[in-house]
Amino acid sequence: MSTPKLPPLIIKKSPSAFYVYTYKNKWNSEKARSERVEFKKVGTVVSGQKEGRIRWDEKFLEERPELRNFICERKAKGYVFEPLEKETGLSLKQVLGIKQLHAGATWALDQIVSSTPIGPALKKAFPQKRDYLKTLSIVYFIILNENNNISRYPNFAETTRLPWPGALHASTIGRIFRRIKSQQIENYFTEVQKGLLEQKIKANDTDKLTLALDSTSISSYSEKLPNVVRGRNKDEDNLPQINLLMLVDSKTGLPLFYRHYDGNVPDAQTVRRVIADNSRLKLTDVVLVSDKGYSSNKNINDCLRNDVGLLFNMKCGVKDSLTQEVIDEEMSNLRDLNKRDWYTEAFQITKKIEWSYERQPVPRKRPSKNTRDVATLYWHIYFDKQIA
Structure with missing residues (x-):
């Protein structure tokens, strides 16, 4: 089987991928040299890098059907072809390289994601470089591993089916996290809220939206992250802390809102700002459910002013209670x-x-x-x- 011949090709980078283009040369008499003109996209490098397997566009395959019989990879600025076996549709290299991946646990997580607004919300909030798939894969790793030190991720990805099949090393994951902006996080929670309300409408669910309210401290190994302060949490952990307050839908367990704040211990008055933000949440028929510590008169008054229902675990020691x-x-x-x-x-x-x-x-x-x-x-x- 003869190797296909390709037209002149060039790789161009976009914000989300590397694409393959054909082009034509045209002589520029003024500059006395030829120039590339008439660019046309014909494929995508599926690895997300400059080098890797090429997925040809269907129109290009119709023009050159012989390409369907080969796997084409870009290597060191050249293109390497490997014939496919007719019986399996795989190359010999692929047949020899087939490996088994653990998929049961991640399949279960896939079902949870697909039944909630999480997937679409991630895609809308983090579209650049398919960060939504990479972020979801990292989340799977954190959920499924008792020791979830991020340096262990490559070994986990080597044996586990994940939304992002490519390799992610610790430095790559660091860059992904650094790309996340505060506005993207806000967009994510906004999309989750929209999706949840749409699900309620489709299911003809007229019950009030019951949101559990609580705060916690999360240990951080980095003192360079914003909002990290030195303090001890309930577990007597002496690492720097990020303090978070969250609202979670009691039916689905979906977090719909979060706010990080300063201090070594949860601040009950922080709830007032969350209640005031209800207009931004655009959620109606809301009932806040909280444990003791948030039952101050000010919080109760703010709920009443903002038409937010409340079910608070009252505490005797709170001022003016x-x-x-x-x-x-x-x-x-x-x-x-x-x-x-x-x-x-x-x-x-x-x-x-x-x-x-x-x-x-x-x-x-x-x-x-x-x-x-x-x-x-x-x-x-x-x-x-x-x-x-």
């Missing part, structure tokens, strides 16, 4: 056997409270009756004698 006062008022009822739920073995009381708050607070201006609103809140108290 009515929790201890309500418990003291109901102490006698909390020991009444008629208030006992025999399934949970706890005493349960719900108390209705008329909550007064400033509708539109103005700095340095005292509130008045005309500027205050009243909302009905329900205080659920659970009392266990043994725990007490």
